[in-house]
Amino acid sequence: MQLSQRSDQELVALAISSSDHKAFTSIVERYQSLIRQFLRRLTAGDTAQADDLAQDTFFMAYQKLHTFKGTGSLKSWLHTIAYRLFLKHIQKHQMVELGENDPILISEPQSALEADLLAEKMMQRLSADERVVMTLFMAAEMSHSQIVEVTDIPLGTVKSHIQRAKVKLQQLVEKSQLVA
Amino acid sequence: MLEKFLKYHQELISQDFVDGILKRIEKAYQTRLLILGIMSFIGVAMAVFAVNSLMDNSWVLSIKPYLLESKNIVYLALLVLALFLTNLFVSDNHNQTI
Structure with missing residues (x-):
């Protein structure tokens, strides 16, 4: 059976037990x-920083793979590491954040690249917590309980962050349509 | 409406990204091997020296006059080296503790 066809649990077990990196490469x-x-969404479009953090995420995942218990999904576990690295990063570096009245030009994206760039730009309007819950909910398609698992934010707070972020982004879209 | 804006639109697949991670893993592995090797060498050297010091006809006795002068410096250097390597090892582990 090819590695790409194996389940996450099987790949983790193989990556821990074998000396070569093929199984872990498959995970990456x-x-x-x-x-x-x-x-990229959390850093609001700082692609270089996002990729550095992503590299750190997988590097750390490799180092800590033996601690992965398999009670949750590998996807959630990797997102948890990425989120914690992001939190550590913003403790030292200023996060790009726009005020309520700072304008963002929203036009119909012509390609997938443009659509992602626009989504990243929209994230600048949100706080760090709002960015993470909104991205996990809308883009990574996680349930509320999975978001709690990843972020350790209480369920009620997760729901209120999502609600507040939706209102902010809805206003942003409406404003930009008025401008257009 | 927001779902349409916020979903992931691209598949970000890059072999360079994967290769970068594998290089870091290999480098970290080599660093750990190096630290382990040096620490083992220091440990074995100290053990040999300690055992020889207890013997009457030891080669240590013949070099003792020379050794006494520089003994403290050697001990200090070994201590600093061991602390440095331990720090390197611990900080490597600490970086992984998020």
Whole structure:
């Protein structure tokens, strides 16, 4: 059976037990897009920083793979590491954040690249907590309980962050349509 | 409406990204091996020296006059080296504790 066809649990077991890195490479290949996209949203489009954090995420995952218990999903576990690295990063570096009245030009994206760039730009309007819950909910398609698992934020707070972020972004979209 | 804006639109697949991670893993592995090797060498050297010091006809006795002068410096250097390597090892582990 090819590595790409194996389950996450099987790949983790193989990566821990074997001396070569083939199984872990498969894990990186499987989740690189999700984690890189997640961090691009959190950094609001700082692609270089996002990719550095994504590299750190997988490097740390490799070092800590033996601690992965398999009670949750590998996807959640990787997102948890990425989120914690992001929190550590913003303790030292200023996060790009726009005020309520700072304008963002929203036009109909013509390509997937433009659509992602726009989504990253929209994240600048949100706080760090709002960015993470909104991205996990809307883009990574996680349930509320999975978001709690990743972020350790209480369920009620997760729901209120999502609600507040939705209002902020809805206002942003409406404003930009008025401008257009 | 927001779902349409906020979903992931691209698949970010890059072999360079994967290769970068594998290089870091390999480098960290080599660093750990190096630290382990040096620490083992220091440990074995100290053990040999200690055992020889207890013997009457030891080669240590013949070099003792020379050794006494520089003994403290050697001990200090070994201590600093061991502390440095331990710090390197611990900080490597600490970086992984998030």
